[in-house]
Amino acid sequence: MTTIAVTGHMDLAPGAAGPVRAELHKLLGEFEGDDLVGRSCIARGADTLFAQEVLALGGRLSAIIPSRDYREAEVPEEDLARFDALLDAAEEVLVMPYEHAGRDAYEAANRRLLQGADRLLAVWDGSPPSGLGGGTADVVASARAAGVRVDVVWPPEAVRTSTQA
Structure with a gap:
């Protein structure tokens, strides 16, 4: 078993x-079905794409949720269905012992x-830390x-909508 x-x-x-997602598929594709455990906080963007690819390849998803209020406080309405579906598909869900996201x-x-x-697969453009902690x-x-x-994943076509970490 390999945990990524x-x-x-x-x-x-x-x-x-x-x-x-194509780059993630290449990197994760070397693992067979449930030999792969993907660990993700299932935030929008990279975490979600990774979680979807792990499940598509027959792997097991382990979700780590930063706080009890994370879904309500941090998941945008347009992402709720996808977040909930990934949470339901996770074999393991660990909610960190924090009441509030931060x-x-x-x-x-x-x-x-x-x-x-x-x-660790890092979907990362190489930008330095933001100074806020907890960033990529x-x-x-x-x-x-x-x-x-x-392993850094940043294909030439990858672009961010802002400069936040």
């Missing part, structure tokens, strides 16, 4: 989804994301410091 975690930008432009909850979720992970660059740095293999 994901981190990545939430603000992928609509045209980036197909190329990013920096501490995100940082704790990211630490848990990396615990026991064999690899921060997770990549933590993974590298812990000796977790990091």
Whole structure:
């Protein structure tokens, strides 16, 4: 069994989804069915694309939710159906012990994301940390410091809608 975690930008432009998912498919495709455990916080953007691809390949999804109010506080209305479907499809759901979404909850979720992970896929444009903590660059740095293999996914067609981490 191989556990692969994901981190990545939430603000992928609509045209980036197909190329990013194709790259994720290539990287995840080397694993067979339930030998693959994908760990994701199932946020919009990279996390969702990764979770969908893990399930499409017959893998098992492990969802880490940063706080008890995460769905209500952070998931946009247009993403609720997709979020709920992924949550329902997850074999394991861990809700971090935080009442409210925020920096501490995100940082704790990211630490848990990396615990026991064999690899991290980072849908990342290489931008530096935002200074807010819990962003993509921060997770990549933590993974590298812990000796977790990091594969960066950023196909030429990938574009963000903003410069947020």
